[in-house]
Amino acid sequence: MSSRRRKAREAALKALYQVDLVGENPLVALDALLDEEVLKPILEPLGRELALNGGLLGDSTREEIEVFTSDFVCQFINDRLFEKVESGNENAVHDFVSRFLRPGVNSNEVLSAFIKRLKDKLAAFSEVRYFSRLIVDRTLEHKAHIDDLLGKFALNWALDRMASLDRSILRSAVCELLFFPDIPVNVTLNESIELAKKYSTERSAEFVNGILDKVQRETKPQKEEPAARRKADEKIRDEVPPSRDPSLEGE
Numbered sequence: 350m351s352s353r354r355r356k357a358r359e360a361a362l363k364a365l366y367q368v369d370l371v372g373e374n375p376l377v378a379l380d381a382l383l384d385e386e387v388l389k390p391i392l393e394p395l396g397r398e399l400a401l402n403g404g405l406l407g408d409s410t411r412e413e414i415e416v417f418t419s420d421f422v423c424q425f426i427n428d429r430l431f432e433k434v435e436s437g438n439e440n441a442v443h444d445f446v447s448r449f450l451r452p453g454v455n456s457n458e459v460l461s462a463f464i465k466r467l468k469d470k471l472a473a474f475s476e477v478r479y480f481s482r483l484i485v486d487r488t489l490e491h492k493a494h495i496d497d498l499l500g501k502f503a504l505n506w507a508l509d510r511m512a513s514l515d516r517s518i519l520r521s522a523v524c525e526l527l528f529f530p531d532i533p534v535n536v537t538l539n540e541s542i543e544l545a546k547k548y549s550t551e552r553s554a555e556f557v558n559g560i561l562d563k564v565q566r567e568t569k570p571q572k573e574e575p576a577a578r579r580k581a582d583e584k585i586r587d588e589v590p591p592s593r594d595p596s597l598e599g600e
Contacts, residue, residue, distance in 0.1 A: 353473055356387055357481035358521070358540055362548065364485050365517040375485050384426050387477050391470050396421035399446070399463055403454040421449055434471050439464065488524040495523045502563040506556075515553050518544050522561055526570045533572055534565050 364379035396418035400409065404417055425431075425445070433441040442464055450456050488495065499519055500508055508516060522541035525532050538561055545554040 353476050354480055355540065355543075357477045357479075358484065358544060359547075360386065360477070361481040361484035361488075361521055362514075362517055362544055364481070365488060365521055366514055368489070369513050369517050375489060376482065379481060379485055383474075383478055383481065388426060388431065388474050389422055391474055392422045392425055393418055395463070395467060395470060398466075399449055399459075402463070403450045403456070403459040405451065417449070431471050431474060434468055435475055442467070484521055484524065487528050488521050491524060491528060492520065495520050495527075498523060498564055498568070499560065502567065503560050512549065512553065514549050515545065515556060518549070518553075518557055519560060522557070523564055526561070526565055527568065530571060530573045534570065538562070538565070 360379060360382045363382050364373075364375050367373035367378045368375045397414055399421060400414045400417040404421075405413060409417075428445065430442060430445055443460055446460055446463060446467075447456055450459060496508055499516075503511070503519075511519075518541055522537055525537040525541075526534060529537075538558065541561060542554045542558050545557045
């Protein structure tokens, strides 16, 4: 769960950064990032597996396998097949994968095993996608309140003077502190510092840590007990991902 949530935080940060920097549509930006950085690496080994197990002849070259894989991945993403997997529409997935099998292959045997692996792998993607969209959605929903807090606690640092990346890290982190009661304070602080170190600088990490520490000490965010957090984690896959209107970003 932790590695998936870290991937989700990274994707959400990049989307929020694009919103802040160039006014990008947040969910469009997020979906593009998730497709390229999370979904594509999941699908590529599956595409190679399909090529070797029924999509190509046994003596296919490495180049042919990579072309097959690229075609499989691109069509899968363009057709938004992962949404059909999430909804349980196995017929659509079955039909899609069948198109990539060469004639004469025992398709039922190949498809049954392949689709099971595909569903298992895409379960991880669904969790990353859900959590990243939740971060983006709630951060933009509460942006005005979050910015007011940052203006109050970032002494000598007006929001428009901050680096855009640091500002985006702080916004999403304050959102976690205040509006994600299932996430412990220390987890939010540690993850935000790691994001700053990875995508900005050591000085940014110190800056982010200092402001977030002030925010959490002054606001004293209410957090759920561990048992409640575990229950929330168990339910996360059953919830519907948010579909907030991106035009609300400016609120």
